[in-house]
Amino acid sequence: MKTTIQSFIPPVRTLMGPGPSDVHPRISAAMARPTIGHLDPKFVAMMDEVKQLLQYAFQTENALTIPVSAPGSAGMETCFVNLVEPGDKVIVCKNGVFGGRMQENVERAGGSAVMVEDDWGEPVDPEKLEQALTEHPDARLVAFVHAETSTGALSDAERLCALARQHDCLTIVDAVTSLGGVPVYVDEWGIDAIYSGTQKCLSCTPGLSPVSFSERAVQKIKSRKHKVQSWFLDLNLVMGYWGSGAKRAYHHTAPVNALYALHEALVILQEEGLENAWARHKQNHLALRDGLAALGISFLVREEARLPQLNAVLVPEGVDELAVRQRLLQEYDLEIGAGLGDLAGKIWRIGLMGYASSAKNVAYCLSALRALLN
Amino acid sequence: MKTTIQSFIPPVRTLMGPGPSDVHPRISAAMARPTIGHLDPKFVAMMDEVKQLLQYAFQTENALTIPVSAPGSAGMETCFVNLVEPGDKVIVCKNGVFGGRMQENVERAGGSAVMVEDDWGEPVDPEKLEQALTEHPDARLVAFVHAETSTGALSDAERLCALARQHDCLTIVDAVTSLGGVPVYVDEWGIDAIYSGTQKCLSCTPGLSPVSFSERAVQKIKSRKHKVQSWFLDLNLVMGYWGSGAKRAYHHTAPVNALYALHEALVILQEEGLENAWARHKQNHLALRDGLAALGISFLVREEARLPQLNAVLVPEGVDELAVRQRLLQEYDLEIGAGLGDLAGKIWRIGLMGYASSAKNVAYCLSALRALLN
Numbered sequence: 001m002k003t004t005i006q007s008f009i010p011p012v013r014t015l016m017g018p019g020p021s022d023v024h025p026r027i028s029a030a031m032a033r034p035t036i037g038h039l040d041p042k043f044v045a046m047m048d049e050v051k052q053l054l055q056y057a058f059q060t061e062n063a064l065t066i067p068v069s070a071p072g073s074a075g076m077e078t079c080f081v082n083l084v085e086p087g088d089k090v091i092v093c094k095n096g097v098f099g100g101r102m103q104e105n106v107e108r109a110g111g112s113a114v115m116v117e118d119d120w121g122e123p124v125d126p127e128k129l130e131q132a133l134t135e136h137p138d139a140r141l142v143a144f145v146h147a148e149t150s151t152g153a154l155s156d157a158e159r160l161c162a163l164a165r166q167h168d169c170l171t172i173v174d175a176v177t178s179l180g181g182v183p184v185y186v187d188e189w190g191i192d193a194i195y196s197g198t199q200k201c202l203s204c205t206p207g208l209s210p211v212s213f214s215e216r217a218v219q220k221i222k223s224r225k226h227k228v229q230s231w232f233l234d235l236n237l238v239m240g241y242w243g244s245g246a247k248r249a250y251h252h253t254a255p256v257n258a259l260y261a262l263h264e265a266l267v268i269l270q271e272e273g274l275e276n277a278w279a280r281h282k283q284n285h286l287a288l289r290d291g292l293a294a295l296g297i298s299f300l301v302r303e304e305a306r307l308p309q310l311n312a313v314l315v316p317e318g319v320d321e322l323a324v325r326q327r328l329l330q331e332y333d334l335e336i337g338a339g340l341g342d343l344a345g346k347i348w349r350i351g352l353m354g355y356a357s358s359a360k361n362v363a364y365c366l367s368a369l370r371a372l373l374n
Numbered sequence: 375m376k377t378t379i380q381s382f383i384p385p386v387r388t389l390m391g392p393g394p395s396d397v398h399p400r401i402s403a404a405m406a407r408p409t410i411g412h413l414d415p416k417f418v419a420m421m422d423e424v425k426q427l428l429q430y431a432f433q434t435e436n437a438l439t440i441p442v443s444a445p446g447s448a449g450m451e452t453c454f455v456n457l458v459e460p461g462d463k464v465i466v467c468k469n470g471v472f473g474g475r476m477q478e479n480v481e482r483a484g485g486s487a488v489m490v491e492d493d494w495g496e497p498v499d500p501e502k503l504e505q506a507l508t509e510h511p512d513a514r515l516v517a518f519v520h521a522e523t524s525t526g527a528l529s530d531a532e533r534l535c536a537l538a539r540q541h542d543c544l545t546i547v548d549a550v551t552s553l554g555g556v557p558v559y560v561d562e563w564g565i566d567a568i569y570s571g572t573q574k575c576l577s578c579t580p581g582l583s584p585v586s587f588s589e590r591a592v593q594k595i596k597s598r599k600h601k602v603q604s605w606f607l608d609l610n611l612v613m614g615y616w617g618s619g620a621k622r623a624y625h626h627t628a629p630v631n632a633l634y635a636l637h638e639a640l641v642i643l644q645e646e647g648l649e650n651a652w653a654r655h656k657q658n659h660l661a662l663r664d665g666l667a668a669l670g671i672s673f674l675v676r677e678e679a680r681l682p683q684l685n686a687v688l689v690p691e692g693v694d695e696l697a698v699r700q701r702l703l704q705e706y707d708l709e710i711g712a713g714l715g716d717l718a719g720k721i722w723r724i725g726l727m728g729y730a731s732s733a734k735n736v737a738y739c740l741s742a743l744r745a746l747l748n
Contacts, residue, residue, distance in 0.1 A: 004644075005641055006641065007400070007404065007638055007641055008404070008407075008420045008423070008634060008637050008638070009407065010407050010408050010410045010416060010417070010634070011408070011410065011416055012408045013410050013414070015410070019627060020409050020410075020411065020412065020627065020630060022409075023408070023409045023631075026381070028406040028408070028409075029406060030381065030382070031405050031406055031631060032402045032403060032405055033382075033402075034384050034385070034387065034397070035384075035394050035396075035397045035402075035579055036384045036385065036387050036389070036394075036709075037387065037391055037394065037709045038394065038580065040387070041703075042385055043384070046382045046384075049379045049382065052379065053379055069445055069581065070443060070445075070606070071627050071628075071629060072626070072627065073605070073606045073625075073627075074443075074444060074448075074606045074626075076606075077604065077606045101605065104605050105605055108603050108604065108605055109603075199627055205409055205629070205630060206412065206629050206630055206631075207629030207630075227481075228482075229482050229604075230451065230455075230482065230603075231451055231475065231478050231479055231482055232444070232447045252445045252446070252447035252448075253393060253394065253445050253446065253571065253573055253580045254445075254580065255579070255580050255581030256394060256579060256580055256581075257397075257579040257580075257581070257632075257635075258579075258581055258629070258632060260384070261631075263381075264381055264382070267379055267380065267381055270378075270379065329414070329415075335410075335411045335414065
């Protein structure tokens with residue numbers, strides 16, 4: 001059974017898909033630093049910094065603001081398995097792939113999901129949510145995706161959260177693609193639970209999921225009648241490791257080097273400043289939009305709901321979308337994303353996320369598309 | 375809320391605790407290589423190599439042999455939530471911390487756990503397991519820890535699995551600390567589900583959990599009556615991404631760089647050869663044992679059940695165990711582990727795992743202890 005496999009040397013790509021995005025070289029370097037113990041006092045001090053930096057990124061003072069030791073899907077599951085108890089009714093807004101995944105999470109946690117559906121490419125309609133809240137006064141939670149990675153649509157998180165709160169519901173918000181790319185104000189908007197990913201607008205390697213929980217959410221978690229079904233994701237246990245104070249209870253072995261990388265990504269974000277990062281994402285999006293227009297390529301999403309960091313564009317008629325993506329990868333080492341579900345074959349998803357949101361990448365992508373489409 | 379936190383530069387430690395262990399420099403370098411997409415054909419080809427290399431490490435031909443995208447605790451949970459259905463009776467052998475965690479996993483998955491207890495520091499007693507199997511003919515599964523990280527005791531996995539099979543039970547085996555350090559023969563021993571961690575005898579960074587499932591286990595997973603409670607860990611979905619064939623279904627974003635690191639760790643293991651790695655762990659353990667004996671330090675575990683990679687030793691009478699550990703860390707940059715639970719304050723756990731299992735580390739640890747204890 002002995003094999004003779006060699007070390008893997010990856011190609012150098014330009015990552016302009018739906019994530020992972022280009023990783024900042026400072027972050028790659030941080031990841032390769034010497035591993036230390038997950039209970040080492042120096043590591044524990046770094047964990048405290050990660051929490052502070054995440055509070056800044058999320059614009060929150062929530063004490064329970066930490067990275068889950070697994071990718072964004074596990075961050076989503078952390079929110080649902082901790083906040084949904086068997087029998088809870090949850091209103092789930094669905095306008096793309098990830099709303100559907102939320103429904104799965106609700107049901108697997110023993111809750112029932114009331115679906116509020118919008119067309120793929122549209123933002124969540126607040127009026128539909130309001131109607132559902134009125135029709136289901138026993139709903140306990142509202143869940144929606146802030147930035148739908150599958151369609152490139154941005155929803156009005158502030159308004160959706162305000163509606164939920166008027167009806168005494170907690171909110172779970174998917175900010176996987178929004179954090180760092182467009183404004184996210186956890187405290188100001190009254191978000192109760194939010195999760196994100198490291199590999200989008202934070203320009204970090206994939207593998208961790210930053211989350212934050214309001215005091216109301218923490219109270220609900222602490223007063224659950226049933227144990228959280230996941231041991232690994234049970235925040236009552238995770239808080240013992242990530243909590244404040246010098247004494248940290250061992251829960252699981254933290255992914256030490258991945259946390260070095262996230263720390264560095266957040267330091268870079270802090271240096272640039274959130275507002276500057278948002279402005280940069282906007283500016284590069286506009287440049288890409290203008291360049292695509294010159295190539296006759298238009299957007300799936302109407303202008304006011306477009307995500308600057310994820311550009312879902314219609315494949316021009318008569319163009320073999322797969323062939324173009326393959327040639328971009330093979331001839332230009334440039335990755336862009338395909339459509340998912342009903343949008344497969346119809347759209348491309350061009351990411352301009354984090355470090356990948358640069359004038360250089362915009363120019364490179366436009367020049368490659370120009371060459372291949374003409 | 376703006377902070378002014380600087381890049382984190384960790385100290386260079388020698389890691390001789392219960393994990394993480396010293397990371398091989400080739401692995402750190404691999405981790406810093408350029409990130410590529412998780413559906414990139416080059417990445418998919420690398421995934422296939424990781425599977426082959428894991429098959430070698432586990433000594434199995436199981437097709438479902440993959441790394442879970444999260445630490446060992448999530449690997450444990452993957453085994454339990456996929457194999458335990460509500461109402462299933464599971465015999466759990468407990469001789470340390472991790473057997474207790476298995477019980478938690480069984481109960482949270484809706485099963486009932488029959489506990490077979492042994493003293494901490496003892497291996498699992500096959501006769502007690504046999505008795506439990508006889509008394510509970512309706513048991514569906516047997517779970518035990520091969521190498522108890524909390525006590526340094528090695529159990530006879532081959533015999534325990536044979537007993538389970540005689541009673542028509544599937545087996546779940548914790549090999550977090552054993553894989554790569556002592557013989558593990560998944561196929562020959564008839565193990566149905568096994569999980570490990572990257573940060574022990576594979577010398578890799580923490581964050582992933584290699585798992586392997588037999589055909590019998592896969593059949594049970596595919597024929598479940600209830601959906602797996604975890605979406606993230608549902609192998610019916612994960613198999614779509616890690617399965618064979620060119621077409622990989624998107625499930626979650628794989629931790630790309632962590633997988634580069636695991637790939638390199640497994641290439642190194644393959645180059646050395648499993649048998650040589652086991653012999654090296656044994657040899658360095660014996661050298662440490664002799665050196666400790668000269669210092670008057672004895673082992674918690676009797677000789678025939680000692681793990682060479684995790685040496686649980688009794689703190690000499692009159693010695694302040696915490697003070698010694700702190701001085702080792704501060705003055706020698708050397709991490710060794712403390713006792714857990716009832717063993718807190720009574721033992722040290724000295725790891726000689728993977729790359730950290732070297733004559734250099736043995737000599738350094740002995741010389742530091744000699745200086746501090748005299």
